[in-house]
Amino acid sequence: MSLDAATIRRIARLARLGVGEAEIERLQTELGHIIGWVEQLGELDLDGVEPIAGVGHAALRLRADEVTDGDRVEAVLSNAPGRAGPFYAVPKVVE
Amino acid sequence: MSDMVELTGQSLAAALDGLEKGRFSSVELTRAHLDAVEALNPTLNAYITVTAEQALTQAAEADAVRARGEAGLLCGAPVAIKDLFCTEGVRTTAASRILSNFVPPYESTVTAQMKRDGAVSLGKTNLDEFAMGSSNMTSAFGAVQNPWRRRGDDSPLVPGGSSGGSASAVAARIALAATGTDTGGSIRQPASFCGIAGIKPTYGRCSRWGTVAFASSLDQAGPLARTVEDCAILLRSMAGFDPKDSTSVDVAVPDFRAAVGRSVKGMRIGIPAEYRAPGMPEEIERWWQQGIAWLRDAGCEIVDVSLPHTRYGLATYYIVAPAECSSNLARYDGVRFGERVEADSLDALYERSRAAGFGDEVKRRILIGTYVLSSGYYDAYYLKAQKVRSLILRDFTEAFGRVDALLTPTAPSAAFGLGEKMSDPVTMYLNDIFTVPASMAGVPGMSVPVGLDSAGLPLGLQLIGRPFDEETLFALGSALEKAAGFDHLPALRAGAVA
Structure with a gap:
């Protein structure tokens, strides 16, 4: 199985992952092979089976609605590749 | 030299006992390990970062x-x-590479607890x-070597993965024990x-807070050590x-x-009858039978069981784990932390x-995960995998109604050569055929x-237990x-x- 080039470009765009034209053909084969392999799940009759997102040993907890952390601007920004004052800096988004 | 061998060759339990009895100090013990790291790490590449100075300070404390x-x-x-x-x-x-300069302003819960208990950190291991x-071949900081060699053959072998640096370091006696994570x-x-x-x-036993996330419904921290007892000591800490972790269980x-x-x-x-892989070496089967015989001799009752959905574990995993990965790794966008490549627009920067x-x-994995979660494909892949996960969990629940634990091989092969199995991703994925089902079910x-x-290479057997019954496994x-x-x-x- 091979995924078509348009599909590779579409999912790369959705993932915001730059993929060069030279890589497309290799990814069509590699990803196609993986997808073809996982399609073995089609052999199973899954009618009436409940899906699970996890094993759910923990019951979701509630806590008091209060501030427990904050006022750590320098720590939060300490790894920012670009900053302007107490803000992250990014290329201009709004004209 | 013999002193160093004595210090680095002992178990964690023996080292703690020696410290308590004053036979050596933590500074001496730590220095012996740092010397060994210096000698062996250039070959093994087990550590990405060695924190020698900090380790000696912690040891003195x-x-x-x-x-x-x-x-x-x-x-x-x-x-x-x-x-x-x-x-x-x-x-x-x-x-x-994307985190090559990331210095966290906080400590993970697991390592904070180890610090609380006085552990000395030698450094951060490769993965x-x-x-x-x-195989540890996908590290941006280079491959790790397994300290083992085939008999009469000096070619380097992989340590396995992803906790390959931790395993290599512990096996080579350049750490008494190490933390790992298992997805x-x-x-x-x-x-x-x-x-x-x-x-x-x-799943839920160790906090995931502060551990870089891969697949959050599966990721779980645990110890690697040279003895079962050492694993028990480290896991307790x-x-x-x-x-701070919503999936941490309050037990x-x-x-x-x-x-x-x-x-x-x-x-x-x-x-379980299903834990046999195509092309699995006969020796693994033989050691499995030996393990069964040993447990029978120790007074266990051996029971044949079936976990019929085992063969679908890997395919299920390679939908669920990439889906969660694509979501978790969305945070690496070149804005808040990590490497950035400048561009004219925000999308191009991402x-x-x-x-x-x-x-x-x-x-x-990001692309596969994005594909199986995308509109039009979600039901065919992700939802289907979530249903199969349900069946895999049910297999374990039913088996644990009849038995206290399961015994299987850990992996379908011994360590392989550096660079082998790289031509096709699925061939590499088959390494996890016996370990993935327990991960999908969240059991230890x-x-x-x-x-x-x-060839003279080590082989392991896997014990799988009921949720929160690690004691039976120990x-x-x-x-x-x-x-x-x-x-x-x-x-x-x-x-x-x-």
Whole structure:
């Protein structure tokens, strides 16, 4: 199985992952092979089976609605590749 | 030199005992390990970052604490930390270019607890990038070597993955023990490849807070060590409820060490018929049968069981794990932390930063995950995998109605050569065929070294237990360990002539 080039470009765009034209053909084969392999799940009759997102040993907890952390601007920004004052800096988004 | 061998060659339990009895100080013990790291790490590449100065400071503090009679569980013991646990002020890379300069301003819960208990950190160990791999070949910081060699053959072998640096370091005696994480086998498979013990505890046993996330419904931290008892000591420190992780389970942490050596008489051990892989070496089957015989001799009752959906575990995993990965790794966008490649627009900045920062395997998993979650494909892949996961969990629940634990091989092969199995991703994925099902079900699994194959490489057996019943695994693991008497040493190790 091979995924078509348009599909590779579409999912790369959705993932915001730059993929060069030279890589497309290799990814069509590699990803196609993986997808073809996982399609073995089609052999199973899954009618009436409940899906699970996890094993759910923990019951979701509630806590008091209060501030427990904050006022750590320098720590939060300490790894920012670009900053302007107490803000992250990014290329201009709004004209 | 013999002093150094004595210091680095002992178990964590023996080292803690020696510290308590004043036979040596933590500074001496730590320095012996740092010397061994310096000698061996250039070859093994097990550590990405060595924190020698900090380790000696921590060791001196530990000696002072012990002198005051306030020694914690791990006081003064030099250990290694997988470079997936955030460590305050110490670079944490996840073996990825995108985090190559990331210095966390906070400490993960697991490592904070180890610090609380007095552990000395020698440094951060190598891994597959973002813990995605079974060979440690996908690290942006280079491959790790397994300290073992095939008999009469000096070609380097992989340590397994993703906790390959931790496993290699512990096997080579350049750490007393190490932390790992396991999403689909990343503690158990490298433990088996390197001839050491390792346990992935029950999902929810160790906090995930501050551990770089790969697949959040599967990721679980655990110890790698040279003995089952050492794993028990380290797990006790790592485990425990944490309000900062919504999937952390609020149950008491037992004294796992007390379960080591406990009688296994009368325990019912399930042997699942499905744990046989195509092309699996006959030797693995033979060691499995040997393990069954040992447990029978120890008084266990051996029961044939079936986990019929085992064969679908891997395919299910390679939908669920990439889906969660694609979501978790969305945060690496070149804006808040990590490497950035400048661009004119925000989208181009994201795309170029991520293209430059991630390696091939991580990109494949992000793309597969995005595909199976995308509109029009969600039901056919992700929803279907969630249903199969339900069936896999049910297999285990039903089996544990009849038996106390399961015994299987850990991996379908011994360690393979550096660079092998790289031509096709699916071939690499097959390494995790026996470890993934327990991950999907969230149940604990332990690998124990039992013997060597004909090439002289270690092989492990896996014990799988009921949720939150790691104690049964420690009892059975120590029974296997005692029967096997595994005392073989890797070619490369502290104090051995290289």
